[in-house]
Amino acid sequence: MSTETPSTPLVNFDNVALRYGTGTESILALEGLNLSIRTGEFVAVVGMSGCGKSSLLKLMSGLVRPTAGSVTIHGQEVTKPLGIVGMAFQNPSLMPWRRALENVILPLEIKSEQRRLHSGDAREHKEKARELLSKVGLAGFEDKYPKELSGGMKQRVSLCRALIHQPELLLLDEPFGALDAFTREELWGVLQRLHRETGCTVVLITHDLTESVYLADTVHVMSPRPGHLVYGAEVPFERPRNLDDRFNVAFTQIVADLRHHIAKGPEAEAV
Amino acid sequence: MNSKSLQERLAPWVVIIVVFFVWEFGTRALGLQPFILPKPTDVYASLIRWWDQIQFHAVHTLTTTVTGFAIAVALGITLGLLVGYSRLAYHALYPIMIGFNSVPKVALVPVLVIWFGIGTVPAIITACAISFFPIVVNVATGLATVEPELEDVLRSLGAKRHDIFLKVGLPSAMPYFFASLKVSVTLAFVGTIISETVASNRGVGYLMIAASGRFDVPLVFAGLFVIAVMGIVLYEGFAYMERKLTGWAYR
Ligand SMILES: Nc1ncnc2c1ncn2[C@@H]1O[C@H](COP(=O)(O)OP(=O)(O)O)[C@@H](O)[C@H]1O
Numbered sequence: 001m002s003t004e005t006p007s008t009p010l011v012n013f014d015n016v017a018l019r020y021g022t023g024t025e026s027i028l029a030l031e032g033l034n035l036s037i038r039t040g041e042f043v044a045v046v047g048m049s050g051c052g053k054s055s056l057l058k059l060m061s062g063l064v065r066p067t068a069g070s071v072t073i074h075g076q077e078v079t080k081p082l083g084i085v086g087m088a089f090q091n092p093s094l095m096p097w098r099r100a101l102e103n104v105i106l107p108l109e110i111k112s113e114q115r116r117l118h119s120g121d122a123r124e125h126k127e128k129a130r131e132l133l134s135k136v137g138l139a140g141f142e143d144k145y146p147k148e149l150s151g152g153m154k155q156r157v158s159l160c161r162a163l164i165h166q167p168e169l170l171l172l173d174e175p176f177g178a179l180d181a182f183t184r185e186e187l188w189g190v191l192q193r194l195h196r197e198t199g200c201t202v203v204l205i206t207h208d209l210t211e212s213v214y215l216a217d218t219v220h221v222m223s224p225r226p227g228h229l230v231y232g233a234e235v236p237f238e239r240p241r242n243l244d245d246r247f248n249v250a251f252t253q254i255v256a257d258l259r260h261h262i263a264k265g266p267e268a269e270a271v
Numbered sequence: 272m273n274s275k276s277l278q279e280r281l282a283p284w285v286v287i288i289v290v291f292f293v294w295e296f297g298t299r300a301l302g303l304q305p306f307i308l309p310k311p312t313d314v315y316a317s318l319i320r321w322w323d324q325i326q327f328h329a330v331h332t333l334t335t336t337v338t339g340f341a342i343a344v345a346l347g348i349t350l351g352l353l354v355g356y357s358r359l360a361y362h363a364l365y366p367i368m369i370g371f372n373s374v375p376k377v378a379l380v381p382v383l384v385i386w387f388g389i390g391t392v393p394a395i396i397t398a399c400a401i402s403f404f405p406i407v408v409n410v411a412t413g414l415a416t417v418e419p420e421l422e423d424v425l426r427s428l429g430a431k432r433h434d435i436f437l438k439v440g441l442p443s444a445m446p447y448f449f450a451s452l453k454v455s456v457t458l459a460f461v462g463t464i465i466s467e468t469v470a471s472n473r474g475v476g477y478l479m480i481a482a483s484g485r486f487d488v489p490l491v492f493a494g495l496f497v498i499a500v501m502g503i504v505l506y507e508g509f510a511y512m513e514r515k516l517t518g519w520a521y522r
């Protein structure tokens with residue numbers, strides 16, 4: 001089942017269930033989840049807190065295995081971390097003892113250690129990281145420690161770390177959730193540009209419907225636990241999008257529509 | 272960045288001077304005899320008079336303490352890494368370590384004397400026994416502070432458990448480790464002195480017991496003073512090392 005045709009989705013969830021723990025105290029986080037993501041697609045997933053959004057990302061990255069159903073990437077079942085993903089979270093989770101540049105390099109370091117290559121390519125790594133940092137507007141901040149950077153800057157560094165190894169799949173778990181509105185809007189621009197330039201596939205988890213519609217090609221709504229997808233909206237607007245698009249009627253209509261489907265619990269859905 | 276204001280620099284000296292001042296004139300006003308509570312000037316006089324002996328015993332106490340402390344550091348790191356790395360080791364060893372830590376170490380000394388005789392060895396062991404536990408707890412805690420998200424980032428790249436341990440666990444444990452050193456080293460002094468007062472013929476602890484036997488209370492206080500100064504110096508030494516090596520952890 002590993003033959004890949006142009007129509008093979010990059011990521012496919014087939015009737016996936018995920019249960020944490022065993023016995024009476026176990027939690028069924030996901031059930032009956034179907035999702036397919038095209039190469040290069042920008043997908044956003046929205047849903048109530050605790051509905052299993054982060055779990056969805058963990059399944060894609062191979063950090064957890066589904067209890068039932070299958071998760072495939074390039075048509076291959078994901079059984080362990082594949083090293084093709086980059087991840088960033090609400091918490092920038094940088095290493096405070098490393099400077100910005102050294103934080104960004106981390107994935108390259110791990111990958112070359114796996115290939116038993118050592119410091120030989122350290123210089124090249126640094127060059128790459130420097131370039132990426134300047135792309136997100138952090139030229140001149142390479143040698144700063146995380147404690148010397150603002151929240152928005154740390155999040156930029158975190159994005160760079162997620163992208164430095166040119167992952168096929170960028171997984172973002174509420175990356176802008178803790179930032180103020182202006183910084184968030186700025187970073188939307190940064191992310192949009194990085195997506196266009198790298199062409200990587202993005203899965204963005206967010207609580208912010210405007211953010212999801214502004215950035216994504218497809219927005220999926222997840223049901224409360226056990227999570228599965230209950231609604232999907234295609235976002236037809238041209239790229240690059242700009243901040244004023246948010247106030248278009250068509251845009252607000254999509255947001256309202258999504259809001260409506262989140263409000264509907266699993267009970268209402270059956271009616 | 273981390274520079275203290277002049278006020279902050281002077282404050283501890285002001286406090287010390289005020290304490291000595293109140294002590295000096297308080298004891299004078301109350302007319303207390305030196306064998307009840309000596310004045311700071313009595314203590315100073317005693318310090319000068321017995322300087323050679325004090326120096327001899329202080330050096331002995333210091334080497335004993337540092338030896339015991341060095342063993343405690345080695346033991347503390349080993350146990351801390353073990354307990355921090357392996358959940359099984361944690362569950363197996365923690366209760367017994369807490370039990371051991373709860374035992375008053377002075378109760379240990381007579382047993383040590385039976386085994387090793389009166390002298391330096393029981394003091395080294397007591398210093399070690401009293402000071403290793405904070406190191407274990409801090410190293411283990413430091414290892415456990417790895418952010419789950421950072422761990423996910425590393426694991427998603429295919430890093431194995433020991434890679435994460437080396438790349439993230441150890442560095443995050445460093446501030447905790449150094450913070451524990453400065454506390455532990457002062458505890459090590461306590462251990463040494465306890466043992467010296469109970470069973471030794473050398474060291475500041477012994478000197479103080481011998482002096483109090485002669486009701487030479489000013490000399491007892493001179494001994495306490497010397498211990499306090501050595502404690503402060505070692506504490507500050509480790510605090511300095513901590514700031515130099517793990518400055519990234521402090522705002
Ligand atoms: N490692 C875990 N062990 C047990 N339960 C978990 C674990 N991770 C998540 N859960 C539970 O699974 C559910 C979904 O969690 P999560 O995927 O983090 O949701 P979301 O990201 O949408 O808030 C929650 O109820 C959460 O408590």
Ligand SMILES: [Mg+2]
Nearest residue numbers: 053054055173
């Ligand atoms: Mg979550």
